[in-house]
Amino acid sequence: MLLTGLKLFRACFCKILVCPIANVNFPYLRCMLSKKTKYGLKALTFLASQEGRVPVQISEIAKHENISQKFLESILLTLRKTGILGSKKGKGGGYYLIKDPKDIPMTTVMRVLEGPIAMVPCVSLNFYEKCGDCPDEASCSVHKLMLQVRDSTLEVFRNNTLADLVP
Amino acid sequence: MLLTGLKLFRACFCKILVCPIANVNFPYLRCMLSKKTKYGLKALTFLASQEGRVPVQISEIAKHENISQKFLESILLTLRKTGILGSKKGKGGGYYLIKDPKDIPMTTVMRVLEGPIAMVPCVSLNFYEKCGDCPDEASCSVHKLMLQVRDSTLEVFRNNTLADLVP
DNA sequence: TGCTTACTCTATTAAATCGATAGGATAATA
C-alpha cells in the first residue's frame, strides 16, 4: 500500500520512539506533565528568585523562560485566582508571589495546575472516583499498584516547596 | 450568551471537577494511566492467577475483567510481541504467561504498555530527550523536581513484580 | 481628563491521541 498525504509525511518526518525494553513503537513521546504545569512551575520559580516582591510583567517572564506569552497569561491568571499569585494592573504592574516560597508546597501547585496527583481516579485523595469496570477495589491489582505510586509521588511533592526549586 | 448544541449538552450533563485546594475547574478527569495499561495489567494478573500454564482465550479474559474484547486483542498482541506472553492458535488456544510472575518486574510491563515512566522526557532513562525550551537542565526547576518523582516511582515499579499484584 | 500600560476574559483553532470497532487473513486442531 502506498502512503499518501499526511501519512507519508509522518512516516518520513515524525519521530517514532522505540521502547528499548522490547521493541515496542510509540508514535509520540507520552508526556505526563502538561506544558501548562511545566510553564507554571518555571514562572513560579522565576518569581521566587526575584529580589523583593516587585511585580514582574508577563512579557518579561515569557521572554526569560521561552514561553508563549498568551499561553502564559492564562496560566498566571489561574495561579492568581487560586491565591498563589497576586497581580497589579497598569504601569509598573505584573505578577508577584503573595506568600513566602517556603510556604508554597508542591502538592498545592500540582493540584492547581495539573489536577489529580494519582494516576487513576480510584486512588486519588482529592479527585476520587470509583472505576466503572472494577467491582472490588480491595482485590484490584491496578488499585494496589497505583496506591503505592501515589504515596511515593505524594511524598516527593510534600517534601518540596517552591523555595526548594530555586537554584 | 446562550449555550447551544454540544456546549449546552456538556454544560448540563458533563462532569466538571473542582479542585478542592483552590476551586479550579477541570473539565475532565485527568488520567495519567491509559486504559491500555490498566487493561493490560488486569489481564496479566488474571493470567498469573490461573492454575498452570493453560492458554486462556481472549474472550474469557475480556468477560472476566469487563474489557472490550477487540481492544484487549491488540493489548495482548503487544504483550506477546514483547515476550511477556505466549499464544496458541486454533481450538484450545489462547494466551499464557511465558515466565514466572515473580520474574516479571513492573518496570518492564509499564514501559512496554505505557512508555516512559518519567513525567518529562528530559528525566527519562529509556526515552530521554532534551527539552527545546530549556537551555540548562542542571538549573531547571522542573527537571530537579521531576527527577525526584521519577526515582520514587521507579522504586515502586522495581519493588513490584506481577506476582505481587495477584490477590 | 485623557493617554498609556498591562492584566482580564471569551472564543476559536489545528493537531494529535485515545479508545473502540470492523473485517478479513492466518494458523492450528479435530
Added chain:
DNA sequence: TATTATCCTATCGATTTAATAGAGTAAGCA
C-alpha cells in the same frame, strides 16, 4: 476439510492540548 481462535490493518468519533486573536478593564501618570 470445517471449526476455532489468534493475527493484523484500517478506520472512526470524541476529546484534549497548546496556542492565538481580539476586545474589555483597571491602574498610573501627565
